[in-house]
Amino acid sequence: MKKKSILILCVSLAVCLALLWLLQALLMPKYMANREGALIAEYYGNAGNNDVVFIGDCEVYENFSPITMWEEYGITSIIRGSPQQLIWQSYYLMEETFKYETPKVMVFNVLSMKYDTPESTKEQDQREPYNRMTLDGMRWSVSKWNAIEASMTQEEREGLGMWGYIFPLLRYHDRWSQLEAEDFQYLFRKEQISDNGYLMQTGVKPVMGEFTEAPLVDYTFGENSYYYLDKMVELCKSHGTQLVLIKAPSLSPIWWDEWDEQMENYAQEHDLVYINLLDSQEQIGIDWTTDTYDAGLHLNVYGAEKLSSYFGKILTEKCGVADRRGDPQLSAIWAEKVKIYHARKEEMEAQS
Amino acid sequence: MQITSFGFLLFAALLLAVYYLIPKRAQWALLLAASYCFYLWAGIEYLGFILLTTLSTYAATMAMAARQEKQEKFLAENKATISREERKAYKASVKRANRVYLIICLVLNFGILAVCKALLIEPFKTAASAGTFSFLSLGLPLGISFYMFQSMGYAVDVYRQTVKPERNPFKLALFVSFFPQLIQGPISKFGQLAPQLYSPKKFDGKQLSFGLQRMLWGYFKKLVIADRIAAAVFALRGPEYTGVAFFVLTVFYAIQIYGDFTGGIDIAVGLAQALGIKLPENFIRPYFSKNIAEYWRRWHISLGEWMKDYIFYPISVSQPMLKLSKAARKRMGNFGKRLPVYVASVATWLVTGIWHGLTPNFIVWGMLNCFFIVLSEECSGLYEKFHGRFHLKEKKWYGGFEILRMFILMNLIRIVDLFPRVGDYFARMGSLFTTFNFRILWDGTMLQLGLSALDYIILAGGIVLIFTVSLIQEKKGSVRELLWQKNPVLRYALIFALLVIVLLMGSYGFGYDASGFIYNAF
Amino acid sequence: MEKLLEILDELHPDVDFETEEHLIDNKILDSFDIVTIVAEIDAEYDVAIPAEELIPENFNSAKALYALVEKLMDE
Numbered sequence: 001m002k003k004k005s006i007l008i009l010c011v012s013l014a015v016c017l018a019l020l021w022l023l024q025a026l027l028m029p030k031y032m033a034n035r036e037g038a039l040i041a042e043y044y045g046n047a048g049n050n051d052v053v054f055i056g057d058c059e060v061y062e063n064f065s066p067i068t069m070w071e072e073y074g075i076t077s078i079i080r081g082s083p084q085q086l087i088w089q090s091y092y093l094m095e096e097t098f099k100y101e102t103p104k105v106m107v108f109n110v111l112s113m114k115y116d117t118p119e120s121t122k123e124q125d126q127r128e129p130y131n132r133m134t135l136d137g138m139r140w141s142v143s144k145w146n147a148i149e150a151s152m153t154q155e156e157r158e159g160l161g162m163w164g165y166i167f168p169l170l171r172y173h174d175r176w177s178q179l180e181a182e183d184f185q186y187l188f189r190k191e192q193i194s195d196n197g198y199l200m201q202t203g204v205k206p207v208m209g210e211f212t213e214a215p216l217v218d219y220t221f222g223e224n225s226y227y228y229l230d231k232m233v234e235l236c237k238s239h240g241t242q243l244v245l246i247k248a249p250s251l252s253p254i255w256w257d258e259w260d261e262q263m264e265n266y267a268q269e270h271d272l273v274y275i276n277l278l279d280s281q282e283q284i285g286i287d288w289t290t291d292t293y294d295a296g297l298h299l300n301v302y303g304a305e306k307l308s309s310y311f312g313k314i315l316t317e318k319c320g321v322a323d324r325r326g327d328p329q330l331s332a333i334w335a336e337k338v339k340i341y342h343a344r345k346e347e348m349e350a351q352s
Numbered sequence: 353m354q355i356t357s358f359g360f361l362l363f364a365a366l367l368l369a370v371y372y373l374i375p376k377r378a379q380w381a382l383l384l385a386a387s388y389c390f391y392l393w394a395g396i397e398y399l400g401f402i403l404l405t406t407l408s409t410y411a412a413t414m415a416m417a418a419r420q421e422k423q424e425k426f427l428a429e430n431k432a433t434i435s436r437e438e439r440k441a442y443k444a445s446v447k448r449a450n451r452v453y454l455i456i457c458l459v460l461n462f463g464i465l466a467v468c469k470a471l472l473i474e475p476f477k478t479a480a481s482a483g484t485f486s487f488l489s490l491g492l493p494l495g496i497s498f499y500m501f502q503s504m505g506y507a508v509d510v511y512r513q514t515v516k517p518e519r520n521p522f523k524l525a526l527f528v529s530f531f532p533q534l535i536q537g538p539i540s541k542f543g544q545l546a547p548q549l550y551s552p553k554k555f556d557g558k559q560l561s562f563g564l565q566r567m568l569w570g571y572f573k574k575l576v577i578a579d580r581i582a583a584a585v586f587a588l589r590g591p592e593y594t595g596v597a598f599f600v601l602t603v604f605y606a607i608q609i610y611g612d613f614t615g616g617i618d619i620a621v622g623l624a625q626a627l628g629i630k631l632p633e634n635f636i637r638p639y640f641s642k643n644i645a646e647y648w649r650r651w652h653i654s655l656g657e658w659m660k661d662y663i664f665y666p667i668s669v670s671q672p673m674l675k676l677s678k679a680a681r682k683r684m685g686n687f688g689k690r691l692p693v694y695v696a697s698v699a700t701w702l703v704t705g706i707w708h709g710l711t712p713n714f715i716v717w718g719m720l721n722c723f724f725i726v727l728s729e730e731c732s733g734l735y736e737k738f739h740g741r742f743h744l745k746e747k748k749w750y751g752g753f754e755i756l757r758m759f760i761l762m763n764l765i766r767i768v769d770l771f772p773r774v775g776d777y778f779a780r781m782g783s784l785f786t787t788f789n790f791r792i793l794w795d796g797t798m799l800q801l802g803l804s805a806l807d808y809i810i811l812a813g814g815i816v817l818i819f820t821v822s823l824i825q826e827k828k829g830s831v832r833e834l835l836w837q838k839n840p841v842l843r844y845a846l847i848f849a850l851l852v853i854v855l856l857m858g859s860y861g862f863g864y865d866a867s868g869f870i871y872n873a874f
Numbered sequence: 875m876e877k878l879l880e881i882l883d884e885l886h887p888d889v890d891f892e893t894e895e896h897l898i899d900n901k902i903l904d905s906f907d908i909v910t911i912v913a914e915i916d917a918e919y920d921v922a923i924p925a926e927e928l929i930p931e932n933f934n935s936a937k938a939l940y941a942l943v944e945k946l947m948d949e
Contacts, residue, residue, distance in 0.1 A: 005840060012844040016851075023852070160861045163358035169855065170358065176856050177806055440949065512926035645904060660905055666925040668909040674922065677913040693909045729906060 024169035027176060028136070030186040035193040036061075036083045040093075040137030042194050043080055047100035049330065051321050052077035054197065055094055056109030057085040059248035062298035066196040067341040068308035070334050073316050074323030079197025082134040084121070087112045087228045089134045092147035094232060096138065098239050105319045106236050107244045110263055110274075111255070113229065116222025118153045127153050136168060195341045201300045202348040203293040211252045211296065219258035226266075233270050242273075242319055249277040249286060249307065251296035273318065277307070284310040301345060355535050355619055356575060356860060363390070364567075364623055368560070371627060376552030380526055383549065383627070387531040391494065398493035401468075405461055406528045409503045410521050412457035413510040416450040417517040447511075454511045458504055465500050468493065469710045495534035497707060501658055503528050506542040508662055515543045523550055532620040532627075536613065538634040538654035545631070553628035562832050563626030568850055569821075570618025575858030577814045578611030582859075583802030589770055595787025597797070598780045602763035605770065607815065610639065613652075632657075637822045642754040644724050647762055655707070659700050668696035690729070697722050708769070713777060717768045724761065810857050875940050881914040882936060891936040898930040908933060921946045 031037030039061055052075055054060045061081030069075040080093045090108060097103070115121045118131070131151045138144040148165050156164065164171040175183075193199070236243040245267055247255055260276055267274035277284070284306050288296060291303030299307060315321040324330045354360060367386050371379055391402060423446045427439065434442070506527065509515040518524045527546050533539075585608050587593075588601035617634045624631045638651035648656050667673060673692040680688030698719075705718025728735075744750040764781070771777040792798065799805065824831050835843045882891040885907055889897075897903045903911075911933075912923045921943055932942045 008840050009844075012841065012848075016844070016848045019848070020852075020855075023856075160358065164861060167358075170861055173856050173858065173861060436949075512924075514926050514929075645906075649901075649904075661925075661928075664905060665909070665928045669912045669923060669925055669928065671922065674913055674916045678917060681917075689910065689913070690906070692913060693906050696909065 020169065024167070024172075025187055026179070026183055027172040028168050029132075029172065029175070030182050030190060031133070032182045032186050032191060032193065033180075035199060037133035038137065038190060038193050039197060039199065040080065040082050040134055041190075042137075042192060043078065043097075043197065044100070044139060045192070046078055046196055047097075050076050050078045050101055050196075051104045051324070052107060052315060053094075053097055053101075053103045053105075054079040054081065054107045054109070055085075055090045055097075056081055056107075056248075057112055058083050058298060059109045059111055059250050060107070061194070061197055061199045062201065063248045063250065063304050063307055064311065065198045065200075065301070065304045065308040065341075067198070067338055068305045069312040069315070070325075071338060072309055073312040073321075074325035075312055075315055075321050076324050076330060076334070077196065077315075079194075081197055081199075082137070084126075084130040085112060085134050086115050086118070086121070086131075086151065087225050088150035089131075089147050091228045091231055091235070092143040092150070093134075093138070094235060096141055096143040098235070098241075099141070099143075102239050103241055104321055105242045105244055105315060106232075107246055108232060109248050110229075110245050111247065111250075111253070113221045113225045113263070114253075114259070116224045118151055120222070128156055131156075132171075135165065192340070195344065196337060198304065200304075200341075200344055200348060201293040201298070202345065202352050203300060204290055205293055205295045206290070207251065207288040207292060207296040211254055213252075213254045216256070216258075219256055219262075221259070221262055229266070233272065244319065245272055245274040246311075247276045247278060249281055249284065250298055251278075251288070275314065277311070280310065301348075355616065356571065364626075368626055371553075372555045376554070379553055380523065380550045383530065384522060384526040387526065387529040387534070390531040390534065391529060394494040398496075401464065401493040401496055402499060402529055404464065405500055405503050406521075406525045408457050408460050409507050409528065410524050412453045412507055413517045413524075414519070415453045416510050417519075419446050419450055420513060422446075450511055454507055457507050461500055461504055465496060466710070468496060469706075495536070498537045498539055499528050499534060501655075501707075502533075502539050502542075505539070505658055505662060509542055515546075518542075518546065526550075530624075532623040533631060535620065536616045537652075538617060538620070538632050539658050540632055540654065541657075545629075548629045556628065558836070559628055560626050562836075563622045563624070565832050565847060566622030566625060567619050568622075568847065568854065570615040570620075570622060571858070572814070572850060572854050573611040573615030573618065573818065575615075575854055575860055576611075577811065577818070578608050578615060579859035580807055580857075581608045581611070581803070581811060585770075587801040591776075594780060594783035595789045597789065597792050598767075598783055600793075600798075601770075602760075602767045605767055606639070606759070606763045607811070609766070609769075611818075637826060639759055640755055640822070640826060641758050642751065643758060644721070644728055644761070647758060648721070648725070655704070659704055663703050664696050664700040667699050668692050687730075693729075694726050697726060701725075711772045712774050713768045713772050716774050716777070717765060720765045720768070724765070814857075875936070877918055878915070878940050878943070879936055881911060881918065885910060895935045895937075897936075898934050903933060911939070915943060919943055919947065 029037060036058070052069075054064055054077065058081065061079050064077075064079060066075075066077040066079065069077055080097060082089070085093075090112065094106060094108075097106075118127060121127055131153075135144065135148055135151060138147065145162075148162060152161065160170050233243055245263060247260070247263070255276070255278060263274050263276075266272070286299070286303055286306060291299055291306065293300035316323070324334075363386075367382070371382055374382060392399060423443065426442070427434075506515070510517045518527065523546075526549055527542060530540075530545070530549060581604050585601065585604050588597060588604065593601060614635045621631045621633070632654050634652060634654050636650040636653070638647055641647035641650050673695065676695070677689065677692045680691045682688070684691070701718035701722035702715065703718075704721075705714045705716075708714040708717065739745050767780075768774070768777045771780070798808070803811075821831055824834070828834060835846065879891055882889070886902065889902055891897075894900075894902065908928060912928070916922055923942065923946060927942060927946075932938055
């Protein structure tokens with residue numbers, strides 16, 4: 001009798017745990033409509049054998065197309081981008097990347113230098129959901145743990161803290177009243193929504209007039225930002241990877257000259273390449289009336305292809321990234337990616 | 353550490369596992385260590401307070417015990433030679449001497465408590481008027497009102513020689529700091545709690561299961577009900593909400609404080625039960641009370657008992673009171689007979705009010721309670737005649753009416769908690785008779801209080817569930833005991849369902865302010 | 875004992891104090907009653923019942939209460 005009741009208890013516990021796990025899977029956002037949140041998780045399926053890894057915020061995953069760089073230069077590359085990715089998140093993503101592959105070049109977009117702490121970002125109430133889009137997609141590792149520790153806002157710390165990440169059910173528990181069809185549809189399997197980290201946009205919305213922002217009181221980047229940039233430099237050095245700093249040619253938010261100067265100096269001091277692509281808009285051939293889908297904040301696929309074509313050349317010539325098209329195995333894998341990319345482009349163009 | 357935090361649950365789980373694995377004679381030491389961990393977690397700056405109470409109580413009780421022992425020895429040795437009068441005089445002298453120790457101990461501890469509470473008056477007022485008010489932000493040392501009252505009760509008991517003093521300072525430290533009740537009580541009596549704390553506990557699956565079930569029920573009340581309605585209670589405090597809106601506030605606050613306080617007690621009592629320790633019940637479905645005296649026998653019982661034992665009785669049976677009684681009886685008849693009781697009542701409610709806070713509104717709260725208790729006592733004869741004449745007691749609906757009447761009366765008294773400026777309270781009370789804005793109930797006002805329609809549905813469902821469970825408890829006794837008789841799979845399914853409800857519908861995590869238990873600030 | 879029963883009967887004429895053994899546990903006597911009883915006993919027997927003796931065991935039955943009064947008178 002006693003044995004039987006213990007058996008019932010154990011089986012019941014197992015069933016309950018399984019149900020809780022299912023519930024958690026159901027309640028976590030799928031990011032299939034709001035695709036930006038699904039980017040980070042897609043890396044793992046495409047990791048390994050990439051010579052170039054891009055890391056940063058929307059200015060990398062909206063502006064660079066790895067497929068174009070493969071088509072034109074045979075460069076194998078991938079983007080680890082996520083919306084409003086902050087520099088410590090970029091650092092830990094970089095650290096994690098080295099566990100999966102050792103690229104020849106690491107490209108980091110320096111816009112996030114402007115945010116020194118989780119508290120210094122704009123729109124504080126949006127901070128946590130954005131953090132989630134970067135952090136939830138990461139697989140568990142020391143890097144993820146540290147990334148969470150570095151990213152949590154004060155409010156989060158006082159609330160669920162780390163537990164909200166270990167058991168996302170706790171964080172998303174009240175989504176039950178907002179569940180949508182996609183939550184059920186993609187409960188177990190998600191769709192691939194990016195092309196090696198590039199999030200395609202085919203719409204066109206031309207730039208209207210000049211961008212203006214109120215001048216700052218102090219243009220000096222924060223200590224914390226520099227701390228993580230230093231760590232990136234060290235990390236890449238220890239793996240024999242070249243770190244390339246870039247500023248993508250997005251017009252807004254404004255990239256101040258004072259900031260540009262600091263990055264120039266930093267690159268010089270640390271013997272790095274820093275490329276401000278805003279300076280080469282003409283050479284790239286960006287036409288701000290046709291190559292942006294949101295009036296200058298990000299490029300659309302036509303702009304991204306132009307930029308990739310330009311930047312691929314730099315990678316080949318300046319950084320010595322090899323042409324892999326001769327490798328039959330890689331060619332087969334990439335041929336598949338190219339096919340998906342063009343099919344996606346056609347489909348999206350037909351829709352818009 | 354928040355009792356609703358995941359860290360607390362993990363802490364409790366770890367403690368339970370270790371507790372039943374280690375040798376049984378070490379269990380109490382583990383409880384002590386856990387209690388101090390818990391306390392340190394709340395803030396190292398508060399450690400001094402609890403240590404001071406522990407040490408002063410220990411010193412005073414040991415000093416008293418030494419005298420009492422000497423007395424026993426002396427009386428035993430000289431049994432044959434001393435007369436009854438000498439014996440009485442000797443005993444009295446020992447008691448007098450011991451009273452000095454007791455008074456030093458009481459003054460020291462209550463002095464600290466008073467200073468702590470007095471320092472909070474200004475922040476309390478400014479926070480309340482600025483709208484940033486939260487009991488937790490007041491920063492009173494965790495559970496100070498609870499452990500201090502418990503310790504002082506013990507000191508008095510030793511003085512009265514109704515308990516045997518604890519000689520092991522560490523064991524006493526556990527009695528003072530036992531962590532489940534540190535947050536918001538119950539205030540236990542030494543004679544009832546201490547022997548349980550130190551005795552070895554064998555693993556008992558049923559007790560463990562019952563304890564955990566009770567904790568879950570507590571989390572349900574706290575997270576699903578109290579923390580959800582908190583937003584509306586906060587909003588309704590605004591000066592624009594008068595008349596019917598004020599009445600709604602009193603009902604909402606009744607719901608909030610019930611969920612918050614009884615839920616917290618369920619968590620504390622449940623955890624203690626899982627540890628094999630039975631804490632006293634603090635609530636017996638108080639909202640089912642039919643008169644105010646009954647209400648106070650069913651609400652915050654442990655505080656009421658403390659007040660009765662250490663304030664009400666000592667005052668009402670003291671020599672001056674007995675003299676007053678004799679004198680008053682001659683002049684005022686029956687009322688005079690009851691006069692000492694009323695004087696003691698006023699004193700008791702004054703202290704009870706002060707215990708809740710030093711701002712005037714809590715004094716008013718205590719006096720209102722006292723007034724209605726005395727009033728109902730004075731009118732009890734009239735009532736009985738009235739009831740008898742119309743045979744009301746036999747009618748079923750009348751019981752319901754009495755309960756509703758008491759619920760509304762207590763709501764109107766209790767709400768003064770929220771108005772540190774007493775004038776505001778009376779102005780709102782006045783508006784009940786001048787402002788009949790019933791339309792706020794359906795014109796959308798209710799949806800602007802921070803609660804959505806869905807929130808109201810959840811609240812309504814939750815309240816129905818609590819009401820049903822309370823009815824079953826009232827009629828058939830323990831719900832857990834009833835479930836225990838049923839098929840285990842059904843039992844597990846019900847518990848799991850409740851767990852899922854708490855997980856999904858609890859107000860916690862992102863977007864919710866970590867809200868502390870209301871009562872741990874008192 | 876006679877006088878004690880008189881005191882009690884006056885408080886609650888409807889209760890049979892000679893047989894009832896759970897005056898406190900069954901909530902027949904409340905704290906107000908107890909204090910009244912103490913005052914009456916003080917007047918009648920000239921015995922002051924101290925606060926520490928106001929415990930359920932001493933007040934659950936008339937018999938127990940009488941024993942308490944006798945004990946206190948004895949001291």
